[in-house]
Amino acid sequence: MARKPADQSVNRDEIIAAAADVLQRKGYDAATMKDIAAAVNLTAASLYHHFKNKDALFLAVLEAGLTFVLDQLEPIAACDLRPDDKLRRMIACHIVGVTNNRAVGAAMVFEIRALMTLPIGINESGELDGEILAARDAFFAQRDRFEALFRQVVGEGIDQGLFRPIDAAIYVKLLLGAQNWVGVWFKPDGRLGGDEIAASMADMLISGISI
Amino acid sequence: MARKPADQSVNRDEIIAAAADVLQRKGYDAATMKDIAAAVNLTAASLYHHFKNKDALFLAVLEAGLTFVLDQLEPIAACDLRPDDKLRRMIACHIVGVTNNRAVGAAMVFEIRALMTLPIGINESGELDGEILAARDAFFAQRDRFEALFRQVVGEGIDQGLFRPIDAAIYVKLLLGAQNWVGVWFKPDGRLGGDEIAASMADMLISGISI
Amino acid sequence: MARKPADQSVNRDEIIAAAADVLQRKGYDAATMKDIAAAVNLTAASLYHHFKNKDALFLAVLEAGLTFVLDQLEPIAACDLRPDDKLRRMIACHIVGVTNNRAVGAAMVFEIRALMTLPIGINESGELDGEILAARDAFFAQRDRFEALFRQVVGEGIDQGLFRPIDAAIYVKLLLGAQNWVGVWFKPDGRLGGDEIAASMADMLISGISI
């Protein structure tokens, strides 16, 4: 991503793509504005024409990654398939997202702590920064929505007697952990591709609660 | 210079414990030597009497956490129980370790990328720092051992016809992801305790591959 | 952040000049980046926009000083004068350089050990830093050239029977010692000016080997 040979002016999305890559490789603290700028042939100063500050850029990446997956998950959760089939597809969708899209990986795997720990949305004057706070809240809302989708489908499965009456909340945490973790160990040139891993894991994960 | 009559002198282990806490809360980059020092009522400079540098302290934490769990896992893996029972205990042991011991959480969840990315073990003279390199290698060896123990027990289960012939490597990644992830969302004052989460998850995870 | 409307932006050469002064007064270790920055009305952090690090700035000063003298010495050594006249001019040129140009003094007198001892050219990642290593090698090459010029002219004098057949290498070390040392004790407001000292010393030094 962010191939952009140069010259042409750079747009928001290219920066987000580049930032996602840097972010997943280095993490929030180690990823510098200069790193990200270099990835799109800009100087760090120029990034501030596109994003208010590092937090804003950071949140834009997470939002992009989460939206990317969510946009695929929503229709699946809403469709007419059986809950176990829906869940299978959702799991695969998530895992493939993590392996194939840097922004998804960044949004899912690494930066949760940073988001919760960092004094994001508090500017240097100590005042709360409305825009950024709003973006952060929107991100958290999306995350909740994300998790809720899984819980909902699992709930449907339990209700329809397809799944055992397990603790859906815990099960979803388990799911997400296993799926997000793929972003930690997945190597593009490894033995298995993202879709194979997804299929394999979906099987094990769903068998675990199927009747 | 040299104030501090010192109510009670601080030792290595106390520092490691404090560092584990800070590390799990903030991550490697965001956790400063000052943070850690403050947690044991010292100045940052004083930490350098006990640890060569941040990397060394960091590795000591990870080593402590990993050893803590490994010391419990080894006997389980080696005992005479049925593979599924062994696996159940090992999963529980890991999860409870993550929820109850900050060093375990730090060792498991967060610092994988840092460990692999950071120029650990290269000192200021540009020479490889034997001590630290050795510690890092030891840590990686322990991690391999850790994962291998799970693979071994899963393999036994497959051999004995207790588990389906799944891809043990992928399954163990799934296990570890789900288990490590607990460190991300677990709250000591939450609805469920670590042991309850452990029991619940162990059930779902083992059912997933049981015949 | 980013105060300073800046009356007049500072350039590399001004920094080098200021650094030369601080360097000759305090020496490598005692001269801090803050000292140098203050001398050009900057903060220490700003220096890093112009020089990669202290070593790079340090080497730039030495290079400037050495080049300054060498550029004057080369034509003299190459001209058609008698060897003793050439040597006289070269000695004077060196001494006046030392007394009138801080960078020359710094390059000549103080920093030899530092240059040879310090882990210059090894960056924080432990990799050899090509740029800085090249600068250091260039400096040493220039120093060799510098000394070789004197040896050459002395050799010519011996060949032409103007000088006694002394050990030219030792004699040149003696020359350089006497000349460099002027940088240690010379005071701009002393009894004699740089040119007077130069004339006086050139006389004594050349008489010492003249037939």
Added chain:
Amino acid sequence: MARKPADQSVNRDEIIAAAADVLQRKGYDAATMKDIAAAVNLTAASLYHHFKNKDALFLAVLEAGLTFVLDQLEPIAACDLRPDDKLRRMIACHIVGVTNNRAVGAAMVFEIRALMTLPIGINESGELDGEILAARDAFFAQRDRFEALFRQVVGEGIDQGLFRPIDAAIYVKLLLGAQNWVGVWFKPDGRLGGDEIAASMADMLISGISI
């Protein structure tokens, strides 16, 4: 120097010898108390039982080096030889001192600037430290005496018509520069030994002013 296998308690002179070595190798700023302590199998803290502080230790080294040479120079200057012979011996004595005795090298070559620049004798409270100031003044007095001895003998030579009526002060600066500089480039395993260099240089230096 400072061979001391260990065990036995260490005395002032051994510390001074070790410090001289470290000092000449690293210079004042780079030589740490720990370095020096390690050379005599002590900890840095222990050095403070023997010397008030780094400055005091440092001055003791310089004093030792200077005294060592001065004790040899005084009798020569005072004896009945011809001025040119006395000067020859004094030059040789100085050069051999520099090449064979680390404390002499330290006292002569490197640390003059440090002595003049550093806020020696000013303790952290900003108060002048009498003891150290006295030591520093004594050192400077010795240095003056040192230089005066050379000037005196040169003066005798001029008076007796053996030397040209040159500017004795400048000539002595030249002498000292050439001689001290030997400490910069001398290598124990080089082509010439200290005594050979001394003989060669003495010849050139004295010829330079002989009638």
Added chain:
DNA sequence: CATGAATGAGAGTTCATTCAT
């Protein structure tokens, strides 16, 4: 839009020095 220059804040690290043991 883009950027070079500048900077405050802060991080890791070192070091001389002190003090209780």
Added chain:
DNA sequence: GATGAATGAACTCTCATTCAT
């Protein structure tokens, strides 16, 4: 005497951010 532990001060260097051009 010797030392382990502790610390204030200082240093090099990095980084997010600003602003004039």
